[in-house]
Amino acid sequence: MSKINFGFEKIHQDEKENRVAGVFDSVAKNYDLMNDLMSFGMHRLWKEVLVEIAELNKDSYVLDVASGTCDIPKIVLREFPNNKVYATDINHNMLEVGYKRSIDENFFKNLYFGAASGEKLPFKDNTFDAIFVGFGIRNFTNIKVGLEEMRRCLKDNGNLIILEFSNPQSGIFQNIYDWYSFRILPKIGKLVANDENSYKYLVESIRMHPNQEKLKSMIIDSGYNKCKFFNLLNGVVAIHKAVK
Numbered sequence: 001m002s003k004i005n006f007g008f009e010k011i012h013q014d015e016k017e018n019r020v021a022g023v024f025d026s027v028a029k030n031y032d033l034m035n036d037l038m039s040f041g042m043h044r045l046w047k048e049v050l051v052e053i054a055e056l057n058k059d060s061y062v063l064d065v066a067s068g069t070c071d072i073p074k075i076v077l078r079e080f081p082n083n084k085v086y087a088t089d090i091n092h093n094m095l096e097v098g099y100k101r102s103i104d105e106n107f108f109k110n111l112y113f114g115a116a117s118g119e120k121l122p123f124k125d126n127t128f129d130a131i132f133v134g135f136g137i138r139n140f141t142n143i144k145v146g147l148e149e150m151r152r153c154l155k156d157n158g159n160l161i162i163l164e165f166s167n168p169q170s171g172i173f174q175n176i177y178d179w180y181s182f183r184i185l186p187k188i189g190k191l192v193a194n195d196e197n198s199y200k201y202l203v204e205s206i207r208m209h210p211n212q213e214k215l216k217s218m219i220i221d222s223g224y225n226k227c228k229f230f231n232l233l234n235g236v237v238a239i240h241k242a243v244k
């Protein structure tokens, strides 16, 4: 059987979902705090931009794949309270944090939850006007399978909008980013969450993820009509928007 990447490690394809689930089981409790610390709060701004780029209508059907603790549904429902938003993830612990937050922070109306992989979605063909994936797609076992599955669930002219770590465009920026990612991030993970290994995986998985252009061609090869991307923070993060 073919081997695939789990960070810098090579593992059997059918091990990956469990290994990824293990990482997010471990980080779920501290995930929101760690996100703020690691990105200096910038992930909040990136998610605002993501929702803006989606150009939703007031009555859109929205799916958030790899929803985790539901940051993206929270923004969508703040801006468009009448949208129907489905939050899905393979990880129950992450979704449970999201579910509790949706009650504590009052964005539960029109929000629905379900455990599901982005590579096998429990929805009919042509259901959604927009599908988001925020910092999730690099963890998929097979990104192409996921892209095709999400396309199946989109209506014609529906949008897939992906937010993911990518490749910095300047050499100096790349050096600083490498130093921060490999030296500092796992230490923050150890100090705050007592979990150096999970944060090491997260950094390594970013390095193994296809760059902006490569992801764009994978999206086009998966049957989408158009795809463009926007670099944020010199390409540390990119948003890809594709149309079915």
Ligand code: SAM
Residues within 6 Å of the ligand: 020, 021, 024, 065, 066, 067, 068, 069, 070, 071, 072, 088, 089, 090, 091, 094, 116, 117, 118, 119, 133, 134, 135, 136, 139, 140, 141
């Ligand atoms: N979207 C949220 C955000 O931006 O804060 C959470 C991102 S978190 C880094 C990645 C999430 O992807 C985790 O909750 C993990 O369980 C989920 N995930 C990983 N592989 C997945 C898959 N194949 N299908 C669905 N969710 C997956």
